[in-house]
Amino acid sequence: MLNAATTELEAQLPRGVLREIEPRHLDEPRGRYRGSAGLLAAPHNVEEVSAVVRACAAARVGIVPLGGGTGLVGGQVMPGGTQPLLLSMERMTAIRDIWPEENVLVAEAGVTLQATRDAARQEGRLFPLSLASQGTAQIGGVLSTNAGGVNALRYGTARALCLGVEAVMPDGSIMRDLKRLRKDNTGYDIRDLLIGAEGSLGIITAASLRLVPPPAANGVALLVVSDPAAALSLLALAGRQLGDCVTAFELIAGQGPRFQQEVMPDLRQPFETPPDWMVLIEIGLPGGLSPDGALEGLFETGAEAGLVSDGLIAQSGQQAAEFWRLREEIPEANRRIGAISSHDISLPLSEVPGFIEDAGQMLASMGDIRINCFGHLGDGNLHYNVFPAKGRDRSEYDALRKRIQHDVHEMVVRRGGSFSAEHGVGRLKTGDLQRWGDPTRLAAMRAIKAALDPLGIMNPGAVLA
Template identity: 65%
Template sequence: MLTAADSAFAARLDAALPEGTLRPLTAAYQEEPRGRFHGNGGLLAAPRDTEEVARVVALCNDARVGIVPWGGGTGLVGGQILSDGPAPLILSLERMNKVEAVYPEENVLIAQAGAVLEDIHAAARARDRLFPLTLASQGSCRIGGNLATNAGGVNVLRYGNARELCLGVEAVLADGSVLRGLKRLRKDNTGYDLKDLLIGSEGSLGVITAASLKLSPIPAAEGAALMVVESPAAALTLLAMARARLGEGVSGFELIARQGLDFLAETMPELRQPFATPPDWMVLVDLGLPRGLDPQAALEELFAAGAEAGLVHDGVIAQNEAQRAEFWTLRETIPEANRKIGAISSHDISLPLGAIPDFIAEAGAALARLGEIRINCFGHLGDGNLHYNAFPAPGRDRADYEALREPVKRLVHDLVDRYDGSVSAEHGIGRLKVPDLERYGDPAKLAVMRAIKAALDPNGIMNPGAVLRA
């Protein structure tokens, strides 16, 4: 049983930690972007270094006070908000925000967990290197949260998820001990892979305090195109064609549906649209090529080959970096348009690539039978990761659809499950998807997860109720 982080506990923390560690708990720490979860109070601590984190955690463990680790607060599944039960200690990494070292010749960067993703990008760029993790929230999310949730984003196709971009972590475990794993090694087969266990555990097994990150050379030349495709199936064939020609040079391959463009036109009419008539389906193809290859020429050739194969029938190739950025802005603004429209239910799913066309057709048909629903299906097609979101009919409000929310979600997730997909591709489980994990998760996997949680956090203080029911 956990106990609340009350004033007596605050006094103990105050006595054990430097002044300024405990801070006023403002509203910002009690909210999350989708407004589904609201915090139930508690204390806010912002330690300055790993040893202070360890001290805070050990005190919480002694007192059986739950800990909610806090990064940038941008998570989409409520992993950063405890709504019920004894009020927790919110442990913010915001003061541990330094990029500690960059080793360009090793393609390694060491950052504290509170470093903002964009600052990491900048530190890498300053040494002529790339840290590829790229998300809409990069101006405010922090690397500790990115790792805790194994964040994805738009460059996964080429560079992998946050997990693949991390060489090692330092973390404070539930008993206050410190796992020291900040090695700068590409290969290290000395025992169990605890780094990857902590990554994606959403703070439920420990608090990541620093990370050793993998950098990449900046591609010699970059480019992008929007290509109008006949169908999702055609998009997948085009992807295979692109990868056969250009290999890892295909950095991003994003699917955009007409519904997304319509939402953009409706909510942000000032945003320039690439085609006079929004196409049913298009893809944003992004390339980063080695020296000796010209991205525009490569995109022209890909377009020609795709056209000859009957896959694409219109397109525009970015003529410069500004236009490439414009294409990406279009893509990255879709979630904002979605928020303005107001979704009935949003789904962050992944599927075997080959199952995507059938899934899109079947899910669309089945949802149409539920009611008048608009679907915006877009996302990281190259990774099999779709943001498959359901919206009210024109002129109606999400509130009108309250009764449909669960049936819509169930329908989509059941179908994903039938195709052996995932009901959380990149956002994680948090608190929002705990019932989905229980419903669709492999029972043996859940049993192992619970056994690991019990072994590493016997008092259940680490992010109680996230990932696994408390």
């Protein structure tokens, strides 16, 4: 039962909004943080969200928004300080409307990414944002972190797929801006300000999302390359031959499949001995064109140029799904191995090969360490994760963890990259933002935060420490 301390707040809110806190509400996927909270509110419409925020503003209570809980930078958990109120979107799960002829869908914040994709598919459309966690990740969280995923190369990040938002601002007022327009130059774009703000400026409660017609035919291939430089050259070659029909271009180091063989032996591997480097490529073509022919042509041209030494082209939808499962299960194998330090980084494309080589040498000088580098090479986003030697536990490297994270991020920034590509800043990377963020940009961010959230109640400690 809710304790007596909640009576006053409960009286201000619609019946049933306050709920019991469950252990799942305080967890985060990597187990690095354990959240704390005094109350959990689960509203089922925007008016109830507004009532919760107004009550918290009056009481000076911090609000931590909670979506699917899949975030990896601690943005959804507050491990210390005064206990906040958790604001869960789990009951706001309506697809409010869909206009197939306009390629627009309106979804509430608690709708999962998978449910959004399914709703679009039923109308013969595609919502192209795709993540490994899409069965759990919610639209509100996806937008609040500006998630990227495997198809950002062709379709852009979550920001590019959002036309308008409904949101509750820090004073409890409701911004109703669910426009379906591609062009709207009417002043400051508050929508874009809220996207990627991780709930620190307001609570997104619904969004107008951009759909696309699905490609008439898709093709998937796994191609073996000698190194990341060859993969980058192959990406350029694919662009010349296939234009914007390349949907995804994923770099996979052999360490990923080797981890899978170690902890997921039942997962089918396409190569008995994993090559050191592979590329997973997916293309989507208009009607009348053959994806198999296009991929065969890319393989032949790549082999002639010395970029590709072997490869497999999926011969069925099932085989294509198996290739993608290899990629999508890399994070789960990583979790079972137990990372010392994980890095979600982006680099200018030409800097990727040099970074991988130099960072590997730097980490080798620190001791016996394994590296699993994989990610969305098409847009320069790498997941660069560091693991203990086989037979050792990550806890044995605790003294090195902060140094590894600092040195990897410093190397990324020196090369003109970002220490947060698609997962956000959360609470994990606030120090990095303070250390390497542009001072003028940081000052502007603080001014925006102070203007919109003068009480500092919106996800306190996230993004800006």
